[in-house]
Amino acid sequence: MAVGVLALQGSFNEHIAALRKIGVTGVEVRKPSQLEAVEALIIPGGESTTMAKLAHYHNLFPALREFVSLGKPVWGTCAGLIFLANKATGQKLGGQELIGGLDCTVHRNFFGSQIQSFETELAAPKLAEQEGGSDRCRGVFIRAPAILKAGPGVEVLADYTIPSDKLRSVASDTEAEEAIAYSQGKVIVAVRQGNILGTAFHPELTSDTRW
Numbered sequence: 001m002a003v004g005v006l007a008l009q010g011s012f013n014e015h016i017a018a019l020r021k022i023g024v025t026g027v028e029v030r031k032p033s034q035l036e037a038v039e040a041l042i043i044p045g046g047e048s049t050t051m052a053k054l055a056h057y058h059n060l061f062p063a064l065r066e067f068v069s070l071g072k073p074v075w076g077t078c079a080g081l082i083f084l085a086n087k088a089t090g091q092k093l094g095g096q097e098l099i100g101g102l103d104c105t106v107h108r109n110f111f112g113s114q115i116q117s118f119e120t121e122l123a124a125p126k127l128a129e130q131e132g133g134s135d136r137c138r139g140v141f142i143r144a145p146a147i148l149k150a151g152p153g154v155e156v157l158a159d160y161t162i163p164s165d166k167l168r169s170v171a172s173d174t175e176a177e178e179a180i181a182y183s184q185g186k187v188i189v190a191v192r193q194g195n196i197l198g199t200a201f202h203p204e205l206t207s208d209t210r211w
């Protein structure tokens with residue numbers, strides 16, 4: 001299978017290296033014609049405003065939206081997850097164009113700025129169906145988003161209970177506060193909706209290739 005990795009900005013090299021570990025060649029995608037040559041796509045983490053500007057410059061949005069709507073497998077990590085969401089909040093920087101497709105509201109930079117980046121252990125029951133049988137994985141969160149709302153067709157694969165020492169640094173706008181109160185301190189960090197997989201964290205920066 002030819003797996004494309006959107007290579008405009010961000011951690012695309014790390015995704016290509018992770019694909020190599022499982023014997024898959026990752027193909028760098030920068031142009032609409034390159035998207036036609038791949039069967040699946042990874043949208044990496046990075047900086048979603050910059051990535052959107054570059055995608056716009058390369059006229060990639062129509063091809064990306066078509067790719068998603070045709071039901072081809074697409075995985076977005078971090079900024080890639082933001083890109084795939086139908087709605088993004090926490091837009092202090094003015095926002096960006098989205099591909100959409102994932103019936104979720106994703107809050108950018110939910111956990112705070114760069115220095116609030118963190119690693120934690122997550123439980124994702126679906127992972128236990130794979131080799132090794134463990135549902136645990138390492139979650140690397142870098143200026144990470146969180147999913148505040150997910151529609152009925154969205155399967156939640158992992159959530160994260162915000163520890164009390166982090167509650168002070170997470171986003172404090174109305175949407176974030178309402179969502180945290182409603183979920184009693186939990187946010188969603190990995191989802192699947194049909195052909196779309198989204199993770200707020202970066203599995204490609206760990207040795208775990210299951211995601």
Ligand code: GLN
Nearest residue numbers: 045046047048078079143
């Ligand atoms: N904070 C970034 C954004 O809003 C995402 C960070 C990441 O991809 N590691 O685009």
